Amino acid sequence: MQNQHRNLIERLLSGDRRALARMVTLIENEVPGTRDSLAELHRHAGRAHIIGITGAPGVGKSTLVTQLTREFRRRERRVAVIAVDPTSPFSGGALLGDRIRMMELAGDPGVFIRSMASRGSLGGLSAATRDVVRAMDAAGYDPILIETVGTGQAEVEIMRAAHSVMVVCAPGLGDEVQALKAGILEIADLFVVSKKDKPGANQTAAELAMLLSLAPERRTAAWRIPIVLTSALKGEGIDQLVDALERHRHFLQESGLLQQRAQRQIRSEIEALILQKVLQHLGEEISPDEWQRLLSEISERARDPYSVARELEERLGLVR
Amino acid sequence: MATTRPIRVLVAKPGLDGHDRGAKVIARALRDAGMEVIYTGIRQTPEMIVEAAIQEDVDAILLSILSGAHMALFPRIMELLKQNGVTDVLVAAGGILPDEDIPAIKAMGIKGCFGPGTPIEQIIQFVRENIHPERLQVEV
Numbered sequence: 001m002q003n004q005h006r007n008l009i010e011r012l013l014s015g016d017r018r019a020l021a022r023m024v025t026l027i028e029n030e031v032p033g034t035r036d037s038l039a040e041l042h043r044h045a046g047r048a049h050i051i052g053i054t055g056a057p058g059v060g061k062s063t064l065v066t067q068l069t070r071e072f073r074r075r076e077r078r079v080a081v082i083a084v085d086p087t088s089p090f091s092g093g094a095l096l097g098d099r100i101r102m103m104e105l106a107g108d109p110g111v112f113i114r115s116m117a118s119r120g121s122l123g124g125l126s127a128a129t130r131d132v133v134r135a136m137d138a139a140g141y142d143p144i145l146i147e148t149v150g151t152g153q154a155e156v157e158i159m160r161a162a163h164s165v166m167v168v169c170a171p172g173l174g175d176e177v178q179a180l181k182a183g184i185l186e187i188a189d190l191f192v193v194s195k196k197d198k199p200g201a202n203q204t205a206a207e208l209a210m211l212l213s214l215a216p217e218r219r220t221a222a223w224r225i226p227i228v229l230t231s232a233l234k235g236e237g238i239d240q241l242v243d244a245l246e247r248h249r250h251f252l253q254e255s256g257l258l259q260q261r262a263q264r265q266i267r268s269e270i271e272a273l274i275l276q277k278v279l280q281h282l283g284e285e286i287s288p289d290e291w292q293r294l295l296s297e298i299s300e301r302a303r304d305p306y307s308v309a310r311e312l313e314e315r316l317g318l319v320r
Numbered sequence: 321m322a323t324t325r326p327i328r329v330l331v332a333k334p335g336l337d338g339h340d341r342g343a344k345v346i347a348r349a350l351r352d353a354g355m356e357v358i359y360t361g362i363r364q365t366p367e368m369i370v371e372a373a374i375q376e377d378v379d380a381i382l383l384s385i386l387s388g389a390h391m392a393l394f395p396r397i398m399e400l401l402k403q404n405g406v407t408d409v410l411v412a413a414g415g416i417l418p419d420e421d422i423p424a425i426k427a428m429g430i431k432g433c434f435g436p437g438t439p440i441e442q443i444i445q446f447v448r449e450n451i452h453p454e455r456l457q458v459e460v
């Protein structure tokens with residue numbers, strides 16, 4: 001077992017795509033023992049620029065990812081892509097369709113694309129995404145592009161794993177700008193108005209500029225959030241967008257923010273790991289029956305949540 | 321060690337074949353059966369399909385073809401899989417596959433051949449039962 005992990009890591013580090021693909025599967029499925037591999041991979045990671053791409057369905061994220069990848073390839077970078085799509089809450093299955101737009105990249109050995117389903121586990125998805133990024137980073141990919149639909153808390157969490165967050169809007173989708181999630185706005189580093197070949201793109205850009213001017217903390221920041229207009233159809237704006245991303249990376253490095261963000265990330269990662277452990281212990285310490293008894297006592301007002309929590313903390317050895 | 325997890329499948333349309341209804345029907349049905357389905361879209365070369373299957377680490381590759389070019393495309397796909405050491409992935413095919421070609425297709429290592437009118441339940445069951453069992457153990 002241990003040896004198999006070692007072998008997999010060695011193959012991954014030497015650029016074997018199948019080893020990376022298998023590592024992602026192990027991470028996604030939380031296979032026991034994978035953490036030891038990740039600990040090893042951590043030592044080889046830390047070089048990649050991690051770029052988050054979010055926005056409503058249909059705004060052109062996957063198309064943009066394809067074009068960005070092509071431009072980064074022209075600049076002789078090896079690119080990895082993680083495309084996240086929602087798991088159906090009814091069946092537990094998922095239709096992962098982002099790859100349709102990216103198939104033209106499939107013949108390029110310098111590109112690695114992986115589709116991931118959200119699998120309904122909030123914290124789980126962002127943790128898994130972070131670990132997949134770690135594996136791709138260790139395998140030498142830089143940048144790593146993460147595409148998600150910017151609808152829920154999980155997406156905001158995933159975007160926190162990115163160094164540069166790009167929010168994509170498209171003209172003609174109604175009050176798209178109004179609908180931007182507050183959480184996403186707070187972490188946006190760049191705005192893209194896609195489909196500038198369509199009418200209304202300038203209007204959408206103007207609305208975004210207005211929105212930004214209303215956010216004083218973003219206005220005064222050292223980084224002025226650019227609004228880049230692109231057309232995948234005509235291949236316009238893509239090199240400007242890559243330039244803007246490179247500028248942002250440079251800015252993060254020079255200002256020390258890159259390290260600060262990375263450290264904040266790692267701290268929350270450690271906290272999440274500990275929390276997960278605590279919950280696991282709690283699950284082992286208290287049987288479903290005992291839970292039921294405690295909950296009944298609390299709802300009958302014989303006991304209260306605070307003293308119960310206190311008692312459980314003691315039993316878990318969290319307080320003396 | 322054993323972990324249960326969703327089955328991951330690639331639904332692919334090789335060659336210059338625009339008939340994508342069947343592929344889409346299958347993709348949605350497998351999703352509704354709880355699988356994670358990566359759909360490639362139409363006009364895929366064998367190279368693209370095999371590369372996508374590797375990167376996505378899928379349990380099954382489902383080839384849908386109605387153009388008549390299967391005897392040119394399938395051998396290439398099977399050869400590329402072998403070249404890349406992919407030996408534990410189920411490969412199945414469907415669409416317009418004349419009876420006289422089926423023995424040759426099966427001899428290539430392609431497991432099922434499903435023509436027009438195949439009930440979707442039969443396809444779901446076939447995929448579930450023919451995934452290499454060790455893959456679902458998700459070990460190294």
Ligand code: B12
Nearest residue numbers: 338339340341342382384386387388414415434435436438
């Ligand atoms: C609808 C149709 C079209 C539509 C396609 C629309 C679309 N976007 O899909 C249009 C009008 C565009 C079209 C065009 C053409 N068509 Co047409 N078309 C058909 C038709 C009537 C039905 C196909 C269909 O959609 N069926 C419904 C779906 C749900 O069924 P299915 O695809 O068969 O899938 C089922 C099973 O086969 C199976 N299955 C399919 N794939 C897979 C994969 C796996 C892994 C598994 C497990 C199962 C599985 O499961 C599905 C559910 O049961 C067939 C005739 C027929 N009866 O099949 C001809 C047919 C396929 N077409 C044919 C031809 C010749 C053409 C054209 C070349 C005509 C022309 N000269 O222009 C063009 C080519 C277009 C192109 N770019 O490829 C021929 C093919 C002949 C051959 N292979 O030898 C057929 C067989 C008609 C005929 N009898 O001549 N076509």
Ligand SMILES: Nc1nc2c(ncn2[C@@H]2O[C@H](COP(=O)(O)OP(=O)(O)O)[C@@H](O)[C@H]2O)c(=O)[nH]1
Nearest residue numbers: 057058059060061062063194195230231232233
């Ligand atoms: N006119 C135009 N259409 C585009 C552009 N970019 C993407 N699209 C189309 O918008 C649709 C959705 O694109 P997709 O990349 O899948 O969006 P996603 O859901 O955000 O990933 C597709 O039909 C694309 O062809 C563009 O720059 N101009």
Ligand SMILES: [Mg+2]
Nearest residue numbers: 061062098147
């Ligand atoms: Mg997409």
